[in-house]
Amino acid sequence: MTRSTRRTHRTLRAAGAGAALLLALTACSSASDTGSSASPQVSGTVTVFAAASLEESFTKLGTQFERQYPGTKVTFSFGGSDSLAASITGGAPADVFAAASPKTMKIVTDAGGTSGTPTTFVRNQLEIATLPGNPDKISSLKDLTGSGLKAVLCDESVPCGAAAKKALDASKLELTPVSYEQDVKGALTKVELKEADAAVVYKTDVRAAGDKVTGVDFPESADAINDYPIALLKDAPNAEAAQAFIDLVKSADGQKVLTEAGFLTP
């Protein structure tokens, strides 16, 4: 926490940083208050910006939230974490940000956009998505480097690509894919449509794709597990309800939905 505060100090001008810090601290304490008491004030619309890989589980949690707090409505904007971070720092009216990597969350915290420190709520592991039934008998990352096999990776600039690169580097493998996709769903689609033989994606994406792909665990994925941070935003139009949603995500119920989708608990 102190490091991130110091960083904020460096990047922002002194006055702005002071104000942001003050706001962050007050919001932090008030946030924990609302968290402990199941306050009846929770109402209205909560706007959640979440990484694309969270779409299935967060949609489910949104319905659960609306049932738990009648009169509330959760609206989601799912997308690449980087684009979401850019919209938030650009002033998009969001309450909660759930990112697919600490790096993308840092874009928002560095701009003083979060209220309090982001916390890791789930982790995601990489998996190889192959054609249904794994006809090419892929069992490790090394198998993807074989010639004649069309493999797809995410671009290094997006979290899934950075994680894949980390895993490849850790096992000293050189992999030339046919394409560096702009996001994880793009990579998965290429295998779903059978245009590529394999893609390195998240476990959760393989799970969500059902029987259109077969997932293959690979040992190197242990070297690249992605933390997913969630944070209440400083300019949240509906901070009470937003905090209640974050509490739900972190609760045992929420974690159950997320692990069912293939996420790992932090």
Next chain:
Amino acid sequence: MTSPADTLKAGRTRTNGRPRMVPLPLLVPALLGLAFLLLPLIALLIRTPWSTLPDQLTSPGVWQALRLSLVCATAATALSLILGVPLAWLLARTEFPGRGLVRALVTLPLVLPPVVGGVALLLALGRNGVVGQWLDAWFGITLPFTTTGVVIAETFVAMPFLVISVEGTLRAADPRYEEAAMTLGASRFTAFRRVTLPLIAPGIAAGAVLAWARALGEFGATITFAGNFPDRTQTMPLAVYLALQNDPAAAIALSLVLLTVSITVLAALRDRWMTPS
């Protein structure tokens, strides 16, 4: 206030002396429209990191992407011309049942989100596609993830612009010239080649320029159908998008290159082709 007729009369009388007045109800929205179109570009220029620009532009990836963009957009325009001009002629000069429907279908790629267009292309021409699987089985040709794939994706998105532009020009052109040529013994194809084509050349040029510009900026269909691999399928818009994730300054620099090149080409072509001689 003055009626339109008065304004017209007043305008006419003034032509000899002072320059003709532009009516305010036209001038104000026109200037607003111009400002609306230019403002984002001006903002881009203001926020360009000029000091680091030389560094950004000397990376070899930029020139690879730019070269690929220019080659593919030009190839896509050529393909659009070869297929699109006859298609426009068919729509404008022949009668057949369901022509209205065909015309609507031709413009479909305009309303289709490009990403959906890319998926549709995969379903048609991909390794497992309706037609693509035969291309693969018979000729060993797979189009996705290749430079040819980029040209095809860009043609799919850009050709309707050409067809619409050429068809509009054909409809405005007087068909009696062609009829006269045919009564003088020319075949319908000769009439098309020797009379119609020269007649509608400005429309074809305008359509080609539109198609080229659209192909140059094409992103969604390209990344979906052809993927993204440096020097093979990574065109400038793809490079810009991916740079934006990590390094917005680099993305702005890349956009600037693309803008400069396209403005230069478009301005040069407009002067040469599209001014009435």
